[in-house]
Amino acid sequence: xxxxxxxxxxxxxxxxxxxxxxxxxxxxxxxxxxxxxxxxxxxxxxxxxxxxxxxxxxxxxxxxxxxxxxxxxxxxxxxxxxxxxxxxxxxxxxxxxxxxxxxxxxxxx
Numbered sequence: 001x002x003x004x005x006x007x008x009x010x011x012x013x014x015x016x017x018x019x020x021x022x023x024x025x026x027x028x029x030x031x032x033x034x035x036x037x038x039x040x041x042x043x044x045x046x047x048x049x050x051x052x053x054x055x056x057x058x059x060x061x062x063x064x065x066x067x068x069x070x071x072x073x074x075x076x077x078x079x080x081x082x083x084x085x086x087x088x089x090x091x092x093x094x095x096x097x098x099x100x101x102x103x104x105x106x107x108x109x
Contacts, residue, residue, distance in 0.1 A: 021048065057098045063088065064095035 001009070024044050031037035067077045067088075078088035 017051075057094065060091040060094035061098070063091040067092050 028037050028040045028044060031040060063081055066080060074085050074088045078085040
């Protein structure tokens with residue numbers, strides 16, 4: 001898959017995710033029993049929380065990829081991705097804690 005194809009696939013998947021989330025919310029609103037509706041809304045929240053956490057980990061992994069591939073400082077990474085140096089360090093640390101192999105740069109974070 002080319003980068004352009006991958007970018008288009010991400011955009012399509014995000015649009016589908018948004019549509020599906022809206023559809024789920026609409027379906028919850030159609031449930032007559034408020035207790036059942038609350039239970040289903042809770043399921044929606046839990047599913048979205050899991051997706052959020054996985055997405056945040058993916059974002060951290062990509063920040064760490066930039067950091068490692070371009071062999072830049074944390075300040076350089078922070079500037080590149082538009083966050084504080086402390087946040088850049090958190091992202092790299094998070095990426096490493098979710099299973100990325102340790103590198104010689106681990107001592108610097």
